[in-house]
Amino acid sequence: MLKYLSPNFNDRPDGIAIDTLVFHYTGMMSANEALKRMCSPQAKVSAHYMIDEHGQIFQLVPEEKRAWHAGLAYWRGKININDRSIGIELENPGHDINYKPFPEKQILSLIKLAKEIIQRYHIPARNILGHSDIAPTRKKDPGELFNWSLLASNGIGLWPETDFMNNNDAGNLSDFESNLRLYGYDTSNLVASTLAFQRHFLPNACSGRIDIQTFLILKKLIELL
Ligand SMILES: [Zn+2]
Incomplete structure (x- = not known):
């Protein structure tokens, strides 16, 4: 892991435990550009970590500090998601530039890092999320090419297995x-x-x-x- 510390953070409020993990993509042309932006005082954005497409992990903000990655967000009745979360950015140009599959090396680094964080804070599987889950009208990241199923098979997040042949119990769409x-x-x-x-x-x-x-x-x- 390399340190690439950002000035864009503040203290977490007292009495709030870290219970949420949020995955993003950078949505920029290169990892370098994303790192620079997350270290720019004018941009006022950051994340705790960024993983480039070769699997190199950069730490930008110490976990105990509050990074600025979620923006206007909501999950399970809570809106101040930066207060209670760890944010991880993955290098990927994203939907607006050139959305592409996340390389295996990048995902292997993510799995290792996420597992450690989940163990450290006992983050419930239900609170392991993409940016779009917490800001559906504003965000698409990490997007439909992000392999949640592979992550779940490594103990990261929930993944329901459904047998579509047996769908008589559809219930009420409302x-x-x-x-x-x-x-x-x-x-x-x-x-x-x-x-x-x-x-x-x-x-x-x-x-x-x-x-x-x-x-x-x-x-x-x-x-x-
Ligand atoms: Zn994001």
Whole structure:
């Protein structure tokens, strides 16, 4: 791990435990450019870590300090997500430039780092999130190419296995919104939050529409809680 310390942080408020882990992509042309931006006092953004596409980890902000990565956000009734989270950026140009798969070396470094953080703070699987999960109207990162299933098989986050052949128990579609809220999303824009949910849990079907697969995956997830 290399230190590349940023001036963009402040103290966490007293009495709030770290209980959330948020993954991002940088959305910039290069790792260098992203590091510079996260160290620019004018930009007022940062994260605790950035992992470049070769798997090199940079630490920008000490974990005990509050990094500025979440912005306007919401999860499970909480809005001050920077107060209680660790933020990890992954080098990737992102949807607006040239969104591409995350290289294996990068993901292996992420798995190692995330596991340590989860153990250190006992972060619940349900609070391991993408930026788009906590800011669905503003953000797409880390996006549908981020392999949540692989992470879950390494003990990072939840991943529901659903047998779509057995979908007689579809239930009431109107339950979808309340289930989505129960899981943690801000559903005030239901299309945006449905799309964020799909980017995370149904990466091959990111439509923003509440179809039967989306409904069943969420139902399964609620059963895991
Ligand atoms: Zn982000």
